[in-house]
Amino acid sequence: MIDLRSDTVTKPTPGMLNAMMHAKVGDDVFREDPTVNELELKIATLFGMEAAVFCLSGTMTNQIAIKCHTQPGDEIICDRLSHIYQYEGGGIAFNSGCSVNLIDGNYGRITADQVEACINNRNDLHKAYSKLVSLENTANRGGGSCYNFEDIKSIKKICDANNLLLHLDGARLFNAIVATGNSPKDYGEIFDSISICISKGLGAPVGSLLIGTKDFIAKARRIRKVFGGGMRQAGYLAAACIYALDNNIERLKDDHEHAQKLAAALQQKDFVGKIFPVETNIVIFEVKGRFTAETLSAHFKKNNILVIAISKMHVRMVTHLDINSAMIDETVEVINHL
Ligand SMILES: *Cc1c(COP(=O)(O)O)cnc(C)c1O
Numbered sequence: 001m002i003d004l005r006s007d008t009v010t011k012p013t014p015g016m017l018n019a020m021m022h023a024k025v026g027d028d029v030f031r032e033d034p035t036v037n038e039l040e041l042k043i044a045t046l047f048g049m050e051a052a053v054f055c056l057s058g059t060m061t062n063q064i065a066i067k068c069h070t071q072p073g074d075e076i077i078c079d080r081l082s083h084i085y086q087y088e089g090g091g092i093a094f095n096s097g098c099s100v101n102l103i104d105g106n107y108g109r110i111t112a113d114q115v116e117a118c119i120n121n122r123n124d125l126h127k128a129y130s131k132l133v134s135l136e137n138t139a140n141r142g143g144g145s146c147y148n149f150e151d152i153k154s155i156k157k158i159c160d161a162n163n164l165l166l167h168l169d170g171a172r173l174f175n176a177i178v179a180t181g182n183s184p185k186d187y188g189e190i191f192d193s194i195s196i197c198i199s200k201g202l203g204a205p206v207g208s209l210l211i212g213t214k215d216f217i218a219k220a221r222r223i224r225k226v227f228g229g230g231m232r233q234a235g236y237l238a239a240a241c242i243y244a245l246d247n248n249i250e251r252l253k254d255d256h257e258h259a260q261k262l263a264a265a266l267q268q269k270d271f272v273g274k275i276f277p278v279e280t281n282i283v284i285f286e287v288k289g290r291f292t293a294e295t296l297s298a299h300f301k302k303n304n305i306l307v308i309a310i311s312k313m314h315v316r317m318v319t320h321l322d323i324n325s326a327m328i329d330e331t332v333e334v335i336n337h338l
Pocket of ligand 1: 084136139171197208
C-alpha cells in the first residue's frame with residue numbers, strides 16, 4: 001500500500017528503534033528521565049526559548065497552551081480552518097471555557113488587519129475579553145500553506161499593542177522552516193508559545209513539544225499532569241524524537257518535491273478542479289465531473305494507493321518519510337491512467 005492519507009502513518013526506522021532501545025530513562029514526573037530532559041533542552045535551545053515540555057500529542061500541547069494563556073470567558077482569535085477549532089473535539093470550550101472569534105483567512109492564514117478587526121472593546125460589557133491569537137504554520141486544512149514571515153511580524157505588533165498573547169500551532173513548523181528558510185529562532189523570538197509535532201513528517205511514533213518561557217512551561221507541566229499527561233519512563237519516546245530532529249528535518253524537502261510531482265500529474269486531469277497551492281507536503285484538490293471525492297478515493301484504493309476524501313469534493317494526499325520516489329512515480333502512473 002502507498003499510504004498518502006497522512007504524514008502520521010510513518011513507522012519507526014531501524015535507526016530510530018535502535019535509539020529508543022538504548023535510551024536512558026527515569027521517572028519523568030520526578031523530572032528524572034535524562035532523555036526527556038535532553039529533548040526538552042534541545043528543542044528549547046533550537047528555538048532560542050527558555051523551556052519546553054514533552055507531551056503525548058499536538059492536541060495536548062495546543063490545549064495545554066490555551067489553558068495556560070486564558071481564563072474561562074476569554075476569547076481566542078484564529079482562522080476558521082484551525083486545527084485547534086476544527087479537530088480538537090471542542091477542547092477550547094471543554095478544557096478552557098473560552099469562545100472563539102473565527103477569521104475567514106487565505107488558505108488557513110490570517111492577517112494583522114483581520115486580527116485587529118476581531119479585537120473586542122474591553123469596556124464593552126457585552127463582549128468576551130480577547131486574550132489569545134493562534135496561528136497555524138503550516139496550515140493543515142489550507143493545504144500545507146506557509147506564512148510569509150513579515151505577516152507574522154505584523155500580527156505580533158497588533159498583539160503587543162492590544163495585550164494579546166500569540167500562540168503557534170506548529171504541528172508542521174519544520175515543513176515551513178524547510179520551505180521558507182526562516183530559522184527556528186525567528187519563530188522563537190515572536191511567539192509566546194509554540195507547539196511542535198515530532199510524530200508527523202519527522203517520523204517519530206509519538207510526541208509533541210510545547211515551548212515557551214520558564215514560567216509558562218512550569219504552569220504547562222502542571223496542566224499536563226491535570227490532563228493525565230504526566231509520563232514516567234517516557235525517555236524511550238523522547239529518544240525517537242531526538243533521533244527524528246537529528247536525522248529527518250533536511251529530508252522534508254524531498255516530501256515537498258514529491259507533493260509537487262503529484263500536483264503536476266493531477267493538474268492534467270479533467271476530473272481535477274482547483275488544486276490548493278502546493279507549498280509543502282500536502283496536496284488538496286477539488287474533484288469534479290466523472291468522480292466524487294469518495295469514488296476517486298475508491299479508485300485509488302483499488303490500485304493500492306490510500307488517499308483521504310476530506311469533503312464531498314475534496315481529496316487530500318500527504319507525502320512523508322515512508323513514501324519514496326518510486327512510490328510517487330507509481331502514483332503518478334495511476335493518475336495518468338485514470
Ligand atoms: C496533527 C495536527 C495537530 C496535532 O494532532 P495530534 O494528532 O493530536 O498530534 C495539531 N495541529 C495541526 C495543524 C495538525 O495537523
